[in-house]
Amino acid sequence: MHKAGFVNIVGNPNVGKSTLMNQLVGERISIATFKAQTTRHRIMGIVNTPEMQIVFSDTPGVLKPNYKLQESMLAFSESALQDADVLLYVTDVVENPEKNMDFLEKVQKMTIPVLLLINKIDSLTPSPSPKGEGSSQSQLATIVEKWHGLLPNAEILPVSAKNKFGVDMLLKRIQELLPESPAYFDKDQLTDKPARFFVSEIIREKIMLYYDKEVPYSVEVAVEQFKEGEKHIHINAIIYVERESQKGIIIGHQGVALKKVSTEARKSLERFFGKSIFLEVFVKVDKDWRSSERELNHFGYTLD
Numbered sequence: 001m002h003k004a005g006f007v008n009i010v011g012n013p014n015v016g017k018s019t020l021m022n023q024l025v026g027e028r029i030s031i032a033t034f035k036a037q038t039t040r041h042r043i044m045g046i047v048n049t050p051e052m053q054i055v056f057s058d059t060p061g062v063l064k065p066n067y068k069l070q071e072s073m074l075a076f077s078e079s080a081l082q083d084a085d086v087l088l089y090v091t092d093v094v095e096n097p098e099k100n101m102d103f104l105e106k107v108q109k110m111t112i113p114v115l116l117l118i119n120k121i122d123s124l125t126p127s128p129s130p131k132g133e134g135s136s137q138s139q140l141a142t143i144v145e146k147w148h149g150l151l152p153n154a155e156i157l158p159v160s161a162k163n164k165f166g167v168d169m170l171l172k173r174i175q176e177l178l179p180e181s182p183a184y185f186d187k188d189q190l191t192d193k194p195a196r197f198f199v200s201e202i203i204r205e206k207i208m209l210y211y212d213k214e215v216p217y218s219v220e221v222a223v224e225q226f227k228e229g230e231k232h233i234h235i236n237a238i239i240y241v242e243r244e245s246q247k248g249i250i251i252g253h254q255g256v257a258l259k260k261v262s263t264e265a266r267k268s269l270e271r272f273f274g275k276s277i278f279l280e281v282f283v284k285v286d287k288d289w290r291s292s293e294r295e296l297n298h299f300g301y302t303l304d
Contacts (some may be wrong), residue, residue, distance in 0.1 A: 003178040004053040005085030010077055010107070012099055013037050013061025015092045016119040020161035021045055021058040024171060028272070029191055030058040031205035037061060037217065038208055040069070041300065042076040044192040046185055053183040054174060057084075062103045069290040072301035081106055086113050086177050088170075089154065092120040093139070097146045108151060113177045116147055116154040117170070122163050196223040197300075198272060203237055203265045203281065207250070210261060215249055218242045220289060220299050234278045235269070240286040247283050258283065 025045035
């Protein structure tokens with residue numbers, strides 16, 4: 001029988017959900033940086049074999065919303081609790097297990113299989129102790145015990161998404177838990193997002209990497225033109241910021257900063273699409289777009 005199901009990835013910010021998603025799918029679907037709140041949307045990545053289809057969903061990190069954009073991000077995370085066949089709750093070795101208990105209490109009540117993934121175990125470093133309490137194994141055992149108390153029905157799996165440790169074992173366990181079902185999507189489909197979405201995400205990723213403080217979190221990217229030929233793609237994109245001062249920072253002295261972002265984005269886009277890219281990027285001010293429901297709808301921050 002054919003198996004298929006939705007495997008949704010949730011957890012707090014900066015625990016490695018997007019890196020894990022990319023490893024599981026085998027493609028770079030979600031942008032992943034060292035900064036929290038990199039993921040803003042719910043993004044599907046689809047794994048297909050003749051006997052199986054796994055529909056993974058990466059979601060924004062769970063947080064207490066301070067403005068409408070973050071409310072939409074939290075809604076994406078909470079929606080992943082509603083339609084999952086298997087839930088992957090991701091934490092790491094330094095996170096406080098009781099962080100965002102409101103969301104965790106919802107996970108506690110779920111009746112579907114929950115796999116609790118303790119990520120970044122490669123970062124555990126032994127500390128000297130005559131009784132061995134400081135060993136990596138004992139540190140991990142302490143973390144597992146705490147999480148077992150909070151999610152007693154979850155299966156706990158230590159992983160390192162960055163180094164792909166435990167990922168194959170996790171994928172095998174997911175396959176075992178999938179229900180019997182026909183495929184939900186075409187077998188040649190990799191994601192539910194259009195090409196324009198990945199253009200805007202890749203540009204935003206470079207902004208996350210190259211700018212500091214509040215600027216990356218005040219930025220949205222919209223693709224105004226996407227013309228694809230046999231060998232070339234012509235793209236026009238707009239970077240929206242909230243204030244004139246942020247526009248100046250994004251552009252930089254004599255346009256140097258914007259040129260760097262555009263160049264690095266173009267290189268990544270050429271790798272992603274396998275074609276040469278002609279990329280034009282402009283910067284505009286859209287005051288308080290993060291708090292405008294109309295603007296958020298325009299940028300795709302609404303649940304289908």
